[in-house]
Amino acid sequence: MDVIPSVCKNNGRRKVSKDVEMDIEYLYEAVPQLSTVFHIRDKIGEGTFSSVYLGEALMADGRKEKFALKHLIPTSHPVRIAAELQCLTVAGGRENVMGVTYCFRQNDHCVIVMPYMEHQTFVEVIGLLSFEDVRQYIYHLLKALRHIHQFGIIHRDIKPTNFLYNHLEKKFALVDFGLAQGTADTQMELLKDLSGLCRTPRAVFGERNLNSCAPARTIDPTVELVKPSKTEDPANRRFISIPRRPLPVRTPVNNKRTNPTVNLGLTCSCHTTDRVCNVCMSRKQQVAPRAGTPGFRAPEVLTKCPNQGTAIDIWSAGVILLSLLSGRYPFFKASDDLIALTQIMTIRGSKETIQAAGTFGKSVVCSRELPRQDLRTLCETLRGRRPSPDDEATPQDYRDSPVSAGPADEPSGRGGSEDDRGLAEVGVQDERGWNQVPDEAYDLLDRLLDLNPATRITAKQALEHPLFAGL
Incomplete structure (x- = not known):
């Protein structure tokens, strides 16, 4: 995932850049509940699928405690998020494995709260x-x-x-x-x-099954949806149902080079050589x-x-x-x-x-x-x-x-x-x-x-x- 933590100093705060300030403000807007619990001080990691922030919370006994807030990108699949939480919950918190403290969710935004550990790169x-x-x-x-x-x-x-x-x-x-x-x-x-080991999809986050591949509504296969013309008034747009017609057979025009047709029963002839034969070229990529x-x-x-x-x-x-x-x-x-x-x-x-x-x-x-x-x-x-x-x-x-x-x-x-x-x-x-x-x-x-x-x-x-x- 390539989340790269920044250098964490024990005795000082680095100046937060304008970009980081904007990211923090965006996170507050996306998940408003955070502002009632945490003062987000800095962004300490960023990767392809998430960003990690340093948050500070006032505890019941009056002391301030630091937490790591992992904000997952909104396009993350619900099952993927739930699986990560399950790993942290079941296996985390002992044997040198990070645990989880809490999780905030607002619409398609999810923030996993974990204990913060001072560390060096x-x-x-x-x-x-x-x-x-x-x-x-x-x-x-x-x-x-x-x-x-x-x-x-x-x-x-x-x-x-x-x-x-x-x-x-x-x-x-x-x-x-x-x-x-x-x-x-x-x-x-x-x-x-x-x-892919479980064939029966299950719901996550206590909602309807978001992992199901079934369509939300049934569409009559004999009907196709026709898009209105671009000049049509958007306020009067509607979909028109017309009977589906068989598509005419067309000869594709393609200037790209295609692999020659080969007999799948043939044996590969390029093994241990420095070339790739047509049999191997015709195989689907694994x-x-x-x-x-x-x-x-x-x-x-x-x-x-x-x-x-x-x-x-x-x-x-x-x-x-x-x-x-x-x-x-x-x-x-x-x-x-x-x-x-x-x-x-x-x-x-x-x-x-x-x-x-x-x-x-x-x-x-x-x-x-x-x-x-x-x-x-x-x-x-x-x-x-x-x-x-x-x-x-x-x-x-x-x-x-x-x-x-x-x-x-x-x-x-x-x-x-x-x-x-x-x-x-x-x-x-x-x-x-x-x-x-x-x-x-x-x-x-x-x-x-x-x-x-x-x-x-x-x-x-x-x-x-x-x-x-x-x-």
């Missing part, structure tokens, strides 16, 4: 974390995933901006279930509707869930595998751990799914990716073989803890890798030579435990980034990993 803290901080962070993220997966909830948009983190107070909160879907055995009835944020999508999402489960959340958690261990965020940055898949191949290997795709019914062809990277070597190289390999030694040039530039690439602003600054940075990393990262960290990373969703580690299994001994 991932970009702010990634360069400051010790290895122990990283261990704690990924442990608490996996705790949240284990909890929601027990309810049959697939979050579908796991990324740092949806896992709020207060570095100072060591608080965590998984947020934003706007794209969530249910597993085949989900306990969330509304998620079954969204996943429709599969493709939610999530670029850079965090699992291989089965990128290849449009129709059967997607909780394993896609685990892959996203693995990408986050990869960023934490390498110090690069975002790690993957691609403009489309094919480039994203190629970037995964450069890390996990092309041969391994092709084999994994075959396990869930997908065929992937790569023009060249890309070797599987050693995760420790990769992360330590990107952190500057070991020299980059020679260009001739590997097809993966770390200096021109598909990963995006992160804090490790930013100039330090200090004087001295590059070697001096590099040594100083390594010294700081050593103080934070980056010289003693155990093999268990990279073993867990390898299992989180398992290309095959069927064998990918689960959140419950991951929490029992030796890396978390003592937690």
Whole structure:
């Protein structure tokens, strides 16, 4: 959903822009009940389907308390809104999952009220974390995933901006279930509707069934509605019923190139080649869930595998751990799914990716073989803890890798030579435990980034990993 929280400072207020002031006034007008409870101070997040505001309410004991107000766009489907509320109500409020306090609704506007948690952005803290901080962070993220997966909830948009983190107070909160879907055995009835698992539509918000596809009124199929001419007086407009006539058969005129007719019984002839045959061109495009944020999508999402489960959340958690261990965020940055898949191949290997795709019914062809990277070597190289390999030694040039530039690439602003600054940075990393990262960290990373969703580690299994001994 791409709701991006702004930087939240504990000791000051930033100046609210004119645009934000207008957005707040619009929200007050759209949902008048808010003005009787909240003083809305700022907009702290904005995405495709919602905006998040910081509100302050006067409690019964006289103290002021902050809340996060999530305003969903008016075109959001009622079942989608109700499903998000159900996730927050049933699974939220514990195990590092954000809960819900209240919900306001006015016509087609809906505002979900949640507790507000002071937090820092991932970009702010990634360069400051010790290895122990990283261990704690990924442990608490996996705790949240284990909890929601027990309810049959697939979050579908796991990324740092949806896992709020207060570095100072060591608080965590998984947020934003706007794209969530249910597993085949989900306990969330509304998620079954969204996943197409429930054939009987049900009403939401205690009203008539808004999820039904049945027309509001019955129309005689022998009658068609004729639109009046544009010159007609609008006050005298009426629809005229006339008998339906069969439409004449016309030969379509189309200058666009069309696919040639093929015999569907023919066998594909382009497999393992660098071209696409007419048989494949004639096939209908496969429709599969493709939610999530670029850079965090699992291989089965990128290849449009129709059967997607909780394993896609685990892959996203693995990408986050990869960023934490390498110090690069975002790690993957691609403009489309094919480039994203190629970037995964450069890390996990092309041969391994092709084999994994075959396990869930997908065929992937790569023009060249890309070797599987050693995760420790990769992360330590990107952190500057070991020299980059020679260009001739590997097809993966770390200096021109598909990963995006992160804090490790930013100039330090200090004087001295590059070697001096590099040594100083390594010294700081050593103080934070980056010289003693155990093999268990990279073993867990390898299992989180398992290309095959069927064998990918689960959140419950991951929490029992030796890396978390003592937690």
